[in-house]
Amino acid sequence: MSNFLDAPRYAAASARVRGRIGRLLTPAQWELLLEAPDLSTMVQNLSTTAYQPLLEQVGRAAMAQPDPSRIERWLWQYLATSYRAPLPFMPGATKDLVAWLWRRFEVDNLKMVLRGVERDIPPGRIRDTLVPLGDASGLPWESLSEASTVPDVVSRLAGRFYGRALEPALDRYRREGLLFVLEIRLDLAYARELLNLVEGLRGRDRREAERFTGTLIDSQNVLWAFRYRLYHDLSPEEILNYTLQRGVRVNTRILREIATGASVMTVLEEVWDGALPDLERLARHRDQQALVEAEAMFDRYFYRQAKKTLKGYPLHLGVILAYLVLQETEIGDLVSLIEGKASGWPADRIGPYLVSLGAEAGAPGGEGTG
């Protein structure tokens, strides 16, 4: 019955997404890209795939001597556009969810603006680092990049969601001069709203959203908590205040365990209990290395979940979220590949950093996604 009702709701969005899935790179194309002797050849090869229009915008001259950062920026823009592709065809609350997932690009851009303004970087150069979001974003990027100080950026966001998120941390920023406090407010406000949207769904929509977005929030939350403890040496109280104390599988008790010294493997085992297939690999590592491995493990987990979803019933929210995961993994891998080629690395050295290859092979791919 649920499937019957979902079919008309997701028919158009699903068709749109299926078309885009067909444009994802094939294993043969990946092989060609990976085996390219240098960045220029790799970019030439990429221009024979679905990314051709993108690279044409970068310019033919740029393809001869490619500027990695410029191409990467275009790729992120492509990804941001992909998030919006199914939106016009999506129903009600699920549309809000995917639109909010897209807002992550706004959050990332805002962080770049805050960092740029704090370091007194000229507005034009700040704008060059932002992912172009077009008319879909209602934020005044030009005005924000021209702000003279960080509080000035926040004042230009007054009355908006981001302004409301940042204002409470402004006095502390003025006292301590740490951007960290603003960025953490931004991340928390964004993730809290994302979780609210997941919790606002019902039935199969809710289950699919929890499977992808809920797991994403949980994994990020757990990884944040470990990073605060292992890299920033924060107190347990600070760790709890700087994380979301709820989620799909994560709760205050889990976070308290992390904050008071539980190992990465213990926590992941307790929270995901068999859902992460390569968990035993973590046993070989100390906590810091295990954390890096855990990040790659989550990337592979999402990739495999997405592939599995696409083999099943085609008309539900999961298909759209699965496409977004695959597209994001592909762009992430392309960026890793571009960085690797730009550094003159051979294919066998780059390969382990590609999530899709690792996940497809069931082997330890995506080791360096951090």
Added chain:
Amino acid sequence: MFKPTSMRKVNIFVSEDHVVPVTIALARLRILHLDEGEISEEWETSAGAYWSRRADEYTSLDRRLEDLLSTLGAARKEHGQPEDMAPREDARNIEDQVSEVEKMVRDWQDRKREAEATEQRLELAVEGTRLLRPLDVSIDALRELQYLHLAIGTIPWDGLASLEKAIFRIPFAVIPTVEQKDRVLIFAASTQDNAPILDLALKSAFFEPLRLPQGVGGSPDEELEGLEQRLEEARERVEALEDERRQMLEEQGGRLSELWRLARADATVTDMVSRFGRHGETRLIVGWVPEHNVDELVHAVREATDDEADVEILEPRKGGSGLSVPTLLENPKFLKPFEKLVSTFGFPKYNEIDPTPLVALTFVLMYGMMFGDVGHGLLLALGGLWLARRHGGPTWLGPVIAAAGLSGAAFGVLYGSLFGREDILPQLWLNPFSDIMSILIASIVAGVVLLCVGFVLSLASAWRARDWGDLLFSDSGVAGFALYLTLAGGGAALLQGVAVPTLPLAGLIVGTGAVILFRAPLNRLTAGQRPILEKGWGEDLVQSAFELFETFISYFTNSLSFVRLGAFAIAHVGLSRVVLILSEGSSGWLQWVIILIGALVIVGFEGLIVGIQTLRLEYYEFFGKFFQGGGHAFQPFGLPGGEET
């Protein structure tokens, strides 16, 4: 009507010195649709770095001025253009004036922010002190507790629950009191030896300690009066700053509005100039202008350049796809809303027939035929008129609905139907429910007539595009039209029992069918292309045979599709009768309520369905014969704040 406005391509060659005055003159005229795609390769098209920078500069000034106007609370007047403008020099002048006002406004904003922060702090201090009144201790004593660590201040309200869960290693107390904006005033306490843990937890919850003014340390009762006095003063300061804003608005508002209009106009002009072609010191402006505006454009260019510009006027290429030429539809004002119905399917290409007048007529007639009732039609028309007068929303929809409603009312007169009652008005034509066969046959006849109009328009389109193959041999060309007429005529005669000579009829069907079957080789033959058979006899013939079969089927289904005109007319009467029967079960006011709700359901729900069905007939059956769309609208560039042509 039927034919978009005739266009001319213009190539304007001007020197770098004259490019600005020419652009301003053209922008004021608002008759040129720029077309960068038509600039040939030998011209640089991205060489306007100087002008691109200028455009960015003006866009930035435009935005800064918008910010200033919005901060001062000035209403922006979109209409009006600057009298004089000099895009090469205006930037510095605007920048100086904007910087001067910005400095003033930023200073005011800082003072306002500070005054508001003081006001909020004092409000909290007053509230906090009031809460401490029952305690018989001084504020200084609370600051120096021996065993207890007490922190008073605010945290964001969304962090309160998290804070209480975050402190799990020590005994503590957090007492929320009053809320202010997005924050809540709390009293937090722990033992002195746990103070560092509590402080870290509070800090990470974005706690802001309550800062009491200097010298406040006595008993809450003693200090409250002084704090309230200070709060009153702070509020007066905020109010005074509001007066200052109003004063600034009065003094600077007019000047800022003028500067804003100038910056916007300069941004438009410089952006345009940056996109023109360049070859040394010569600039090339390429675009499209309605034929009747050519003289006006030439005159304006010559005047702006002291007759030193070259203007080349070219006719659009004959027989092309018409895709590059913009389309300016030329319809009377009352038909404009129906243009939207057409463009929802596709905007007419330049060399295509504009179907708007026919759509206006056929849409209204077909809608009326399906929705024939005087009462329901007038209700729908009233709804359309209300929608047309309403601000916001699509402006075209109201008039279309009103026209459809009036047509429904007119057919209601023919059917003699008023809110489903057929005993009040005389019946002038037929009753769809009683004369079912008549209305269904009338529907098919109407469909056949409309399809014939579609065939004629298709022939005209092919003629205009000089597409002889399509004109003669296609299923919507002469051969197709002849086949359709033969089939329709034969079918009608058969139904009427009229004897027709079988052999000539069969000959016509076979002959025209054969032409359509061999249209691909015939097309190539007439176009002088060789070989005549592109894929060989077998493949070509099999493909054509299937297409011919599909053509036969489509002629039949297209015609039969119009049965829905009658079917919906019958359904409308049936639905109205159901409402009347339901109402007869009640009496008094309840009866009227049922009739009213029934009428609203019929107008809203059935009105929508009939609209969709009418659009389907237009888009699928009618347009399918002759209209493709895919053109783009003529959009002349102009200064912001000017009138659209």
